[in-house]
Amino acid sequence: MELQQLRYVVAVAETRNFTRAAERCRVVQSALSHQIAALERELGARLFERTSRRVRLTPAGEAFLTAARECLEAADRARAEVAAAAGEIRGRLAVGTIPTVAAVDLPAALRDYRRRYPRVRITLAAAGSDELVERVRQGGVDVAFLGLPPRAEPKGVQSRRLGGGELVAVVAPDYHRVENEVDLRSLADEPFIDFRVGAAGRAQSDEAFAAAGVRREVPFEVSSAELMVDLVRQGLGVGMLPAAYAPSFPDLRVIRLRDAPMRVEHLIWDNRPSPAAMAFLELIRADPADSA
Known part of the structure; x- marks a missing residue:
């Protein structure tokens, strides 16, 4: 069993196509197919099911893929450690x-x-x-x-706090309110655009509204800040963004919050x-x- 064979297996598994896998690995398809067939004979099990329309992993292939990735990562790490010992980062x-x-x-x-x-x-x-x-x-x-609520800490990893900051409300340029600073209670009747329930980005806002004793409606749940901003531009609701990030969208109005949600950024x-x-x-x- 050779590392190159493991690379071929990973490439086929990720592309689900022998031709594209060979292109990724910069070899002719016949050579890649031959090496995978040789590996299957050595293992005594088929790793892929091949039809005229698709390629997919067998149960044995699924089990082998995890180990193959771990072996390749270990080999890459070993090379990197040796290079680092010689003073080179790679x-x-x-x-x-x-x-x-x-x-x-x-x-x-x-x-x-x-x-x-x-x-x-x-x-x-x-x-x-x-x-x-x-x-x-x-x-x-x-x-x-990462960006997390103030009391949250990432678990199972090493981490360092980088800093914190307030969230602000962002609204369309023709938003009906004229104030540039409000409290959360005054926004309670507005429709909100926010991240899905359970996401760290949503928790920051939910905790702040709960602390203010305010219930709000979130009819628009998004998975990205870009989509949030697009919906805000259309006047569909109020968004919440970090104060340091909101200036990235100069066409939106920013409303400061006297009891603003807080976010802490972490490096993990x-x-x-x-x-x-x-x-x-x-x-x-x-x-x-x-x-x-």
């Missing part, structure tokens, strides 16, 4: 972030990191805080930026960070824009 850095991160200038941080460590392959994925915690736990993401990472991840953590720690 490997991969998978970064996750909430779209509304404000405590760190993430694009600038990634730029500086790439200039400093050009041998590291960087990827970036945006998701909700809860999903990012799970991705870090499972090893799919090395470091991630795995319990055994790779050399590439450690280098990123050090860069963020040294960033003067980091509010920790």
Whole structure:
């Protein structure tokens, strides 16, 4: 069993197509198919079901895929550890972030990191805080930026608070109210656009309204800040965004809240960070824009 065979299995499993998998691995399809067939003979089990229309994993393939990914990650980590011992940072850095991160200038941080460590392959994925915690736990993401209610702490990962800030209400330019600062009670009768129930972004607002003794209606539940903003632009309701992020949308009106919800941003990472991840953590720690 060779690492290249494991890479071929992962590629076919992810593309569900032998031709696309061969293109990804930069080999001819016949060579990839031959290596997977040889691996199946060695294992004594078929890893894929092949038809004229599709390719899918067998139960044995599903079990093998998890182990194959773990082996490839271990091999990559071993190479990175050896390179780090020789003074070179290489490997991969998978970064996750909430779209509304404000405590760190993430694009600038990634730029500086790439200039400093050009041998590291960087990827970036945006998701909700809860999903990012799970991705870090499972090893799919090395470091991630979250936004949580003040009393919440990410569990099962290492973490550091970067800073906190207030949320503001955002409304369409022709919103009927003229005040630039209100309390939550005065907005109780407005329709709200917010994240789904249970999401960290929703919890910040729900906790603040509960503390104010106010019930509100949320007829529009969204999965992204971009969709929230699009709905706000159409005058469908009031949105809630971090005060440091709201200026990204200058066409919206911002209303300050005297009893504003609060959000705390966190940087999280795995319990055994790779050399590439450690280098990123050090860069963020040294960033003067980091509010920790």
